[in-house]
Amino acid sequence: MPTNEQIRLIEHTLDLCRKVWNFALRERSYWINSRKCPVNACSIISEYIIPANELYPNYNAQAKSLTLAKEQYPELKTVNAQVLQQVLRKLETAFIDMKRKGMGFPRFKNRYKIRSFVYPQLGKAQFLKDNQIKLPQLGWLEYVKSRKIPDGFLVKQARIVRKASGYFVILTLECDVNVPDVLPSGYPVGLDLGLDKFVATSNGALIERPRFLDSLHRKLTLLQRRLKQKQKGSSNRHKLNRQIARLHQRIADTRKDWHFKLAHSLCEDAGMMFVEDIDFRVGAKGMLGKHILDAGFGQFVSILQWVCWKRGVYFDRVNKDYTSQVCPQCDTHSGKKELKDRVHSCPECGYTTHRDVAAAQVIRFSRNLCAGTQRGSNCLWRRSDGDS
Template sequence: MLKTYKFRIYPNKKQEIKLLETLNLCRFTYNKQLELKINKYKENKVNLTQFDLNNNLIILKEENKELKQIHSQTLQDINKRISLAFNGFYRRLNKREQVGFPRFKSKYRYDSITYPQSGFKLENQLYISKIGQINIIKHREIEGKVKTLTIKKTSTNKWFACFSVEQESKSHSNLTNEETIGIDLGINHFYADSNGNLVDNPKYLRKSELKLKKLQRKHSKKLKGSNNRNKSRLKLANLHELISNQRNDFLHKQSRQLVNNYNTIVVERLQISNMTKNHYLAKSINDASWNKFLQLLSYKVEETGGKLVEIDPRNTSQLCICGNKVEKSLATRVHRCNNCGIEMDRDLMSALIIKEKGINDFSIITVGTTGIQACQRTSIEVQ
């Protein structure tokens, strides 16, 4: 499995100038290579491959001597980015999804440099070829074999080093029902689990929405290209970064807590991209970052040797644990079953159904007569 380690770096003024120059040259190369690929197809219906683009780098270097300042593999990675952009475009086109044609990059849309395999060395400081030794805050040790280094500049002018590391996945242990949990993601609560816990949704974007709107209004009134507009942009970027950091911290802590306590986590197979087409829910769903949360769960269970099970979401909110169907509108927040008499929060019941489906569909081992199977047609104790 691949894992990314992200560290803050502190280049001095000369190094920062070199990094910015490298970014600009990489962006220039990206746009030139993209232009070549588009024109070749328009003129001769020839689809240039990544190999063809790599060969064209020789000509591009002769025409632009300053490109020789950049590590060769960094330039080749630019061609890989173009190929990936077109692969994604064709894939979405074939699936009849919303597509966006690969576009040219402005200085605000090209913010990273990648060094595959070589051109860098990490010890007490980070050495980067043709840049030099850069101070780095290495707050934890890297476990595994480093495959690539990506230097990234944020919109708030901070620099980060991101190491992509190959690690061995741990083997799955024998799983028991007591180590299995069902998770129902929501908006009112971030999630409900099958143990009866409701985790509040922090709604970081919603809480900062008024402040964001004020800053956006002030920013729009500033003269384009002025120092005041740039200062205003930084204030706006800092607030967006704060919201993003708050959200990421919350998601990492919640996912880590689940992975550390349970071998198997059962979730619904949600079509989040379709759900966000509902304009009444889109902002709340994006603020909750369900997709990011599921991605974090996925790599963390692989890292610890656990399992993430996805089940069909149909009827998880309409069934009772006794097997009876209890139809409810979205406005109905309490589950009441006329068959077994149980009454509880609808999200908690959904979490129990999700866990039961995970156990039945994927044959997760149960212990004795405890757990979900023993709960059918009986009362449920919610902790």
């Protein structure tokens, strides 16, 4: 709950972080582009020319240049030095991830893209008091404390995040404690995710999929239609953009809240939880991508994994191949099913149930005996219910 003066300082800090990011990214991109062209095949229009003895502008070189630039640009002195250094560290991480994880080339940021900055050190003085926190240059800020800081934990970092609904502070805590991994034990539950039923459990429960986007889709369409008529850069367009952003955040918050409540309800009577190992980003690029993104399967699996760890429930992922083609009772391969086939009926043993429930039971059986083994092991159809 910052004051108007603190809001001005936060926006000023975000603006300077954006300028530092763009300048440092341009410096790196110019250096890379100057090394791409062969000396005998230069462009006849223009070319990036940087001396051959110029070293690559990594984090250390750019951090040193940032210190020297403060003499030429006094505006840089108005922001905490470590905040700007963290921007350069983030850029360094982006270039490392580009090679290590195969991610794309970092992009330049406009005023809407830079939404947070971090204070890596808060000092040794008292900076927490009830529902107030003291941050460099911002002073004491009041905030809504979502939960009490546990005993024995130290606050190491604070990140200020600007969202459509306001400003948030994220505190990073540290504690010298070893948390053991959850061991497989207790009652196993398999989960099958889908668009027809959001979750089907191996116990036979079918949970419908809420349409988070559809509930506010008409209002969102009207606002985006008005946005086309606004002049770019105008204050009315900026106000309408904020209104659209608040609506998107409302949809996202509703989805996330439902995911957390569902994850906790599934962990009530379970000792082990198994889901399919699926990359939902592939399906999000197809013709059902809008519905897959609205359901948020990837977010739900991540939340479920965290809730299982918090509540002491063993969590593991299962090979997704053939889970809908095998009978959970007799392990008979019944062949590929069409999407319209919603009932599993085994021609061998006559077992009949909902298709998604059968898949969830196969998921449970496939890893029940293999729980605790290395992920991706070939124990696909082994069962431990006493019938095998």
